[in-house]
Amino acid sequence: MNKCNKNEIFSHELPTTPLDPETQAKRDAKIQVAMIGFCGCWGCTLSFLDMDEVLISLLDKVNITRSSITDTKRIPGRMALGFIEGGIANSENIEVLEEYRENCDILISVGACAIWGGVPSMRNVIPLEECFREAYIDSETAVPNAKKTIPFHEDIPTITTKVIPLHEVVKIDYFIPGCPPDGATILKVLDDLINGREFDLPSAMNRYD
């Protein structure tokens, strides 16, 4: 039974086989990093992968725990860095973001969506009801003859009236603008933070598009 009193088991609640102690010790000695994408396109994560072969040397120093790449659903412990892309568009985003804030020493907002809402925030100037109507009732691509309904269920996260930036929900330590930022820009920031240097994004690397 979970907290909602339903007979459900989440994947992270299932028993797991522990790693062999040597590998586990190696992983534990690294800098722990968690990543997540909220309302966005995952382009910033793709940009992260754009670091190409530098990723290999980076992974000697960091251990990526929860992320879209590892597909781990929960943060397993205290993290040094949280790397977040996407804006806040529903109640689940808020819960998860708060979990990240509680468990990460440093949180970084990555990309236009995380910083000010980005492309998804284009819906902010249109009333939410109209957005739902367009998506589910008057949709051009609706299945013919299907019952037209706006999805609503306690298990479906509630959509926020507006897409809002992360720093309007929790304190964010650093910002990397861009849509998406270049792999080189992300590397510059991560490399500085991992090696104990101050965050420094020169204006020549700053980009809003």
Add this chain to the structure above:
Amino acid sequence: MVKIIIDGKEVNAEVGDNILDAAAKNNVYIPSLCYVKGEKCLGTCRTCSVKVNGNIMAACTIPVSEGMNIEVNEPDVTDMRKALVELLFSEGNHNCPSCEKSGRCELQATGYEVDMMVSRFPYRFTPRQVDHSSKYVWLERDRCIFCQRCVDLVRDKETDQKIFSIKGRGTNARIEIDKTLADKMPAEQVRAASDLCPVGCIIDKSQGFDVPIGQRKFEIETIKERALKGSIDE
């Protein structure tokens, strides 16, 4: 020639120059968004605010005078200029990834120069009506910063009447276009008006995303480099 002090350094300035131009000639960049070199000063955006003899003033509005003490890169006033740029970003809907002006937008380029990563003010997402009724000009009101460059400097060739105007006051203020006059604009004038707009509010309908990323105006030469050479609008 008069002697002025910029950031503690005594330099020469030409009589009749405003502080913004005098500073540029002495290799000191002051960000600005409404000022067009050679045209009368508008003084609307205040982005060029500096300290003159201890008081904060818009550099484009003040002619230099003997012994003037100008502080440009003093931390408080630098942060104030940054705050002014951030205000513009949170007041309108400045969606750089979807804007045709990106890469040649003065607001965006100035944002980079003042080291803005995020606005300290809440983003407002004010709904603004786009006006695409005129034949050649797409008026994207989301992006207007009310600099009034177009209001003062874009005029009908025959009658010298204003083509653009600001209607309403305060939060109801909006940029308007005189459709009859706008439809008479020759192609070069439409392009010039679009280039004059420091943001992506006046868009030439015949021009889209025509320059690849990496080769756009302010990517080849930053706004600071252009301002110091005196060629932002070329």
